[in-house]
Amino acid sequence: MSETRSDSTPESGRTVNRRQVLARSGAVGLGIAFSGALSELFAGTASALGRSGYGPLVPDPNGLLDLPAGFRYQVLSREGDRLRSGEGTVPSNHDGMSAFAGKGGSVHLVRNHENRVTARFAVPTVEGITYDPQGKGGCTALTLDHRGTVVSERVAIAGTAVNCAGGPTPWGTWLTCEETEDRAGTNGYTKDHGFIFEVDPVDPHRTGAVPLTAMGRFQHEAIAIDPQQGIVYETEDAFEKPFGLFYRFLPNRPRGGVGSLRAGGRLQAMRVPGVPDLSSVQETGASFDGIEWVDVPDPLATRTPVRLQDFGPRGITHAQKLEGCYWGGTCVYFVSSFAHSTEGSAADHFGQIWRYDPAAHRLTLVIVFGPDTEVQLPGESPDNICLAPGGGLMVCEDGNGAQHVFGVSRRGEVYAMARNRQNIGTPEAPEWGEFAGVTFAPDGRTMYVNCYTPGTTFAVTGPFHG
Template sequence: MPTTRRQALARTGAVGAAVAFSGALPELFTGTAAAQSTGGSAGYGPLVPDPDGLLDLPEGFRYQVLSREGDRLRSGEGRVPSNCDGMAAFPAARGAGHGRGGGRTWLVRNHENRKRSRVPVPAVEGLTYDPEGEGGCTVLELDEDDGDIRVLTERVGIAGTSTNCAGGPSPWDTWLTCEETEYKAGEEGYTKDHGYIFEVGFDRRRPTSVEPLKAMGRFQHEAVAFDPRTGAVYETEDAFEKPFGLFYRLLPKKPKGGHGSLHAGGTLQAMRVPGVADLSSVTETGTSFDGIEWIDVPDPLARQTPIRFQDFGKGGITHAQKLEGCYWGGSCVYFVSSYARSEEGSQGDHFGQIWRYDPRRRRLTLVIVFGPGTDVRLPGEEPDNICLAPSGGLMVCEDGEGAQHVFGLTRRGAVYPMARGAQNIGSPEEPEWGEFAGVTFSPDGRTMYLNCYTPGTTFAVTGPWKH
């Protein structure tokens, strides 16, 4: 079992020490609409144990279970798949679906299914890429009435993909789902190459395409974020073994072309930080690098060699372990390195970094570092999915050992617990809890949607949110 953050802190004598993580949290929200809020510095109070043993929340908040692994999909296409992961919410057009007009939301949910998953994504004609793939997405159409969430429809969004981890919303309100794998046709029984991004739509105007967005590369994708000014798309790679992943950008041929435009192709590039081979070697928050270079990827489809192994010429390329969450804020893109371990080949050790890249200045800055001198009560063990909260701060899914939480981070640096998993998937003697993933908010900010990865459960959380 890997060393946990708590074990590492115990060896250093830092357990219980009231030491704040290093970095300047307000930087994360500069220029965003949410940045104008004061941010709820005190949080929402202690978590109250759930008598039903599902989800602990602060007093005044309540949850609804929208969907559970193994239940029947409302579409009749099969059962709700396993491994609920990345997720996003989009406004639904008035008059769509079967509910009352207005106030409706599309909620798209990834399923990180590999081979031999507990419940595969059902294969649906016209929505299946590879009949041997068990991953994909499901789509829920929701209607909110005085805080009660009604599930109007629940159906397959795309099937036949593999290891759909995270992704990101497009500017034209579609979902880009990312395959976190790079198996080729013939391996593990697959009939097609995997490691792509696919565009998932929700209605006739924005249909799903089962053709991969090949210009975006074939590698172990994690998340994407769009630059609204230029149309560039930034991509993270969560590679499991050394050499670790890269940070990419796609320069589309049709940068603002709308739905389907990414199929027109573009130029895929990888980030080079001059003189830095591994981002884990940087330890001081506020450290900046100017003159960031973007190097064309020799073979984006990785026909013979995975991209991170390819020859990027003199100066090489910059790697980082566990590149995961990625989002756009203000005029910059932010991305997460969930952890780095020298024993696994990284040049440094940390329990999480958040980086900011400013494309106009071509400047990369280390904004936040978690651990190992961080208080164990803070969200510092393997930060994963991140989203902006209505209060102007962040919600962070912590993917580590022990109890699983969603933590809130305010613009002023305060950290508070927002949710704790109560579903014990271990034993009374050795309890375990499934990680959280896919935290996102409804378009009006009134509802937080959240997945428990195992057992696959999708929650809607309502309450006195601060705006």
């Protein structure tokens, strides 16, 4: 095992600023609790986003998607349908997604499929863009013309596994993340899994199916890239204790470009001095200076999973359910969906958003989600997350009971933007699949979002603020 070293500023301790702002949705019965410092998220954004919400959700007579009055949706794609390319069937388990500008006002969508070996509809294998023929996951790509009509739908990468989230690059490609550590010989796989892959939304054969091995082999969730420094931040959603880590990847070619991440780099994990588990922090506004970044001894996890490796006598900082990740302004934000002490976390919470300021080496807890009374109410377990037009926040819910896309205003008010009406349970015991992959068109006029089960991709239009 290679020597562990860290590059950091000296530890300067913890500063805590008490900010208790409780915000509740204006929609009757939502029961959301929220506290946080929204000015840190949306500083300098359009003042129009000081408004919150669009009114109550209107029941959809078609039983698919409830939206506020004045909004409408279009179903772009559903699992089990035929791909327009003729390559096979639209795969199951729609997850992370991003939108890219095309020519003449067109939009390219790249969509993950979090398929395990038991997936109902696998991503079809296609020559030249298949990593492991036994992998059922991957990505599909849709192209919409300037009117929002789907004009193509095809496989973008195949033969990967459990493609959960990922993130866009500044140069217009998508990084898809495998949320698994299965090796060759496990579950029938012929190659090791747990990698990040780059996907070109316009020409998938340009990027192929090459694992970015230097970025680590672990249960990847999402990424965000510092557009100035080229640093890639990565979340890990490990399923059992010790839980995942928050990483940064220092690429050898920081200027980026298609294929640049194949040139390798240095993978590091975040250490918050004196905090072995982020769930122990409960106060919004709590800040920690002197954040350290410690080299990962073995990024490929050839013998030991990364989170179990030796990071020195002071250890490393873990957190349960590290999920969404995005870059905003000069900082990176990442989500911990929940923490349960019964599962091994230091404390309980219903969802946190953290902010890391690279220039100041400072980590701050800026948002805490959670229901007023009990976990059956909406508002728990934020997952995929994105900035809305002009700087608002949209959050996909992945919890119990009804499933929503929630918005968060600059004033700290939480409101329901959409509710999934597709019952995958029974009339007596209804269940609803989670939302995932929320993203906006480059012009900000259309919100795209996935229903995980049954796999459905929606385009939502209406009077969005900004």
